[in-house]
Amino acid sequence: MILRIYIDGYNLYYGSLKHGPHKWLDPVKLIEQIVRESAPPHLLNAADIDLKVKYFTSLVEPKVTFSKTAKRDQEAYHSALLASYSDDVLDIIFGYHSVRPYNQRLVDKDNPKALHPDCENVSVWRIEEKQTDVNIAVEAMKDALTDTRQQHMVFVSNDTDFVRLYETLQSMEHVNVGIVTPGFEESRSPSPTLARCSSWLRLYFNSEELEAAQFPYKITEQHRERIPIKLPIRKPMEWFGQRQLALEIFDVLFAALRKRNKVFQWLEQEPYPTCIEGLEPLPRPAIEMLDDVKSAEHVLRHAEMYAAHISNGNDS
Numbered sequence: 001m002i003l004r005i006y007i008d009g010y011n012l013y014y015g016s017l018k019h020g021p022h023k024w025l026d027p028v029k030l031i032e033q034i035v036r037e038s039a040p041p042h043l044l045n046a047a048d049i050d051l052k053v054k055y056f057t058s059l060v061e062p063k064v065t066f067s068k069t070a071k072r073d074q075e076a077y078h079s080a081l082l083a084s085y086s087d088d089v090l091d092i093i094f095g096y097h098s099v100r101p102y103n104q105r106l107v108d109k110d111n112p113k114a115l116h117p118d119c120e121n122v123s124v125w126r127i128e129e130k131q132t133d134v135n136i137a138v139e140a141m142k143d144a145l146t147d148t149r150q151q152h153m154v155f156v157s158n159d160t161d162f163v164r165l166y167e168t169l170q171s172m173e174h175v176n177v178g179i180v181t182p183g184f185e186e187s188r189s190p191s192p193t194l195a196r197c198s199s200w201l202r203l204y205f206n207s208e209e210l211e212a213a214q215f216p217y218k219i220t221e222q223h224r225e226r227i228p229i230k231l232p233i234r235k236p237m238e239w240f241g242q243r244q245l246a247l248e249i250f251d252v253l254f255a256a257l258r259k260r261n262k263v264f265q266w267l268e269q270e271p272y273p274t275c276i277e278g279l280e281p282l283p284r285p286a287i288e289m290l291d292d293v294k295s296a297e298h299v300l301r302h303a304e305m306y307a308a309h310i311s312n313g314n315d316s
Contacts, residue, residue, distance in 0.1 A: 001150045002050045004143055005031050006136050008157035009057035010129055015158060015182025021241025021291045022210035024077070027156070028053050028085060030205070030213035034180060035154055038202045043152050043176050051089055052143075055081060056136055058095040058129045073236035080215050083222035083229045093139065095131030102126035137165050144175050152199075154178040166197035178202075217287045218268060234264060241291030249286070249296070249303045256307035266306070279305045 007027050017023045032051065036044065057078075062071045078092060105119040140153060153169055155162060158181035170177045177198045184204055194201050219233040240246040253263040267287040282289065282302055289295035 001044075001048075001152065002052060002147065003032075003035065003044070004140075004151055004153045005035075005051070005053045006140055006153065006155045006157075007031065007053065007055045008132060008136060008155075008159065009055055010132065011157045011159060012182045016184065016205050016210065020207075020210070021239075022207070022214060023239040024080070024215050024217075024235040025210060026084065026213050026215050027055065027081075028090065030209060031154060031156055031180060033213065034202055034205075034209070035152075035178065038180075039152065039154075039178055039200050043178075043199060053085070053090045054136075054139055055090065055092045056095065056132045057092065058097050058132065061097045061099055061127070064097075064099055064125070064127055067238060069236065069238055073238060076233055076236055079229050079233045080219055082224055082227055083219050083231070083233060084215065086223040087226050093135050095129055095135055098126075098128045098130050100126060133159065133161060137162070140165060140169060144169055144172055148174055150174050152176045152178065154180060156180045156182065158182060160191070160193070163193055163197055166194070170197050170199070218264075235287075240296075242293055242296035245293070245296035245300055246290045249290070249300050252300070252303045252307050256310040266303075279309075 005028065009027075012025075012027060013023070017025060028051075031053075060070045060074050065071070067073070081090060081092060084090075101123050102125070103121055104124050105115065106122045108114060108116070108119055136155070136157070140155075144151070144153070151174060153175055155166070155177070157179075166177050166179065169175045178200045179194055179198045180202045181194075182205065184206070191201075215235065217235050220231055222229045222231060237243075237246045237250050249267075250263060253266055254260065257263055257266065264287075268285055270285060279302060282299065286299045286302065289299050
């Protein structure tokens, strides 16, 4: 049978990843594991499952992001996805962002719950992701109509606009629908509407699942044939749990070593066998210690002492 997974990338990001340390997520590994745990066994009873994944997203617009590295970080992530799965398993399908002025009514601070004709009209920048919903619907219907083999379609999104799509697919004899909604609220009650139009419904991820489905910090191999990918691919520094400390560590090391590849060599090496007085070896590679405050602060002290050692004319 065919297991088709449709991932709304932005919905996944804003629902489960934006404010946590798990942005370097392998969503295919995560969702495949959740399907095997959550789907009714009779829906996955085939000995051989042919996995097909479509990941839907849009390229960031650097001029409207709050991070100077957002474009580079997203490119690294897309490269990680492509390198990790072959052409016949994973496709990335792009929409786009619309950025334009838009007139909106301003909330009356004296009466914030009332919308009335006297509310001031102001012009704001409106940033919208376009085409993703349409792309998901078109791709899913195309797959269902052009392939009559038994298939299980799993949608990773909490967008209720897809209800009609789910109902239509679920009505087809050769299709079963599963829904995974990004979020962390294990206590949420299932939506009756979503429950009616699917064979099963999963309402959350937990931190352990996200942690277990992370890409390696450095990817050195690829499974693509048609797309050239520059290796190695590294997890962006801004995507670690302690973002500010990670960036500070990078800056301290870069000021001393002057080259990005040397900084990453230092971060990725086994504990440095230093003879610098007062500089104890790290218990594990520094790159693995940037997600909690205590460990990241330990790495920062280590990096500062090492950088001072280099600036005093010692060999790197």
